[in-house]
Amino acid sequence: MTTLTAATNADLPAIAALVNSAYRGESSRQGWTTEADYIEGQRTDAATLARDLAADPEARLLMLHEAGELVGSVWLEPAGEGAWYLGMLTVRPDLQAGGVGRRLLSAAEDWVRQAGGRRVRMTVISIRDTLIAWYQRRGYLLTGERRPFPYGIEDLGRPLRPDLEFVVMEKAL
Numbered sequence: 001m002t003t004l005t006a007a008t009n010a011d012l013p014a015i016a017a018l019v020n021s022a023y024r025g026e027s028s029r030q031g032w033t034t035e036a037d038y039i040e041g042q043r044t045d046a047a048t049l050a051r052d053l054a055a056d057p058e059a060r061l062l063m064l065h066e067a068g069e070l071v072g073s074v075w076l077e078p079a080g081e082g083a084w085y086l087g088m089l090t091v092r093p094d095l096q097a098g099g100v101g102r103r104l105l106s107a108a109e110d111w112v113r114q115a116g117g118r119r120v121r122m123t124v125i126s127i128r129d130t131l132i133a134w135y136q137r138r139g140y141l142l143t144g145e146r147r148p149f150p151y152g153i154e155d156l157g158r159p160l161r162p163d164l165e166f167v168v169m170e171k172a173l
Contacts, residue, residue: 002107004062012046022090031096041157072104082118123166140169
């Protein structure tokens with residue numbers, strides 16, 4: 001059984017480092033979840049995570065530890081009508097493609113169920129075909145909804161392409 005623990009403010013620097021290493025820069029190229037080819041700069045930082053957690057007291061940033069090391073994290077927040085938003089699912093790049101992500105996602109879904117949630121919703125950058133297919137294999141469906149990419153918000157990195165947007169995916173639990 002995979003157990004997730006809630007992050008505290010003391011955990012946020014390590015989580016921010018993990019997220020940035022998995023999605024941006026050269027370290028992200030060790031795994032398959034890199035965004036480095038189309039967004040540069042950091043994905044998040046400890047101050048942003050703290051601000052986002054403070055803004056929504058029901059949101060949770062959960063951590064996965066294995067052998068005493070932080071190997072994954074995931075953001076969950078209520079999205080209304082029995083749905084929870086899942087974001088920033090992160091696995092240490094050198095452990096990707098080894099089952100950690102599947103266990104982390106499954107544990108996050110279990111957490112949502114225990115919190116009374118009936119659906120999990122997420123957004124994925126539309127050009128990430130491999131990631132979209134990975135979520136589809138785990139029961140997530142494309143809803144047909146698209147959302148604009150937040151161009152101009154430098155805190156999220158600098159897009160290298162003008163055609164980025166999000167697709168919305170959802171899974172009934």
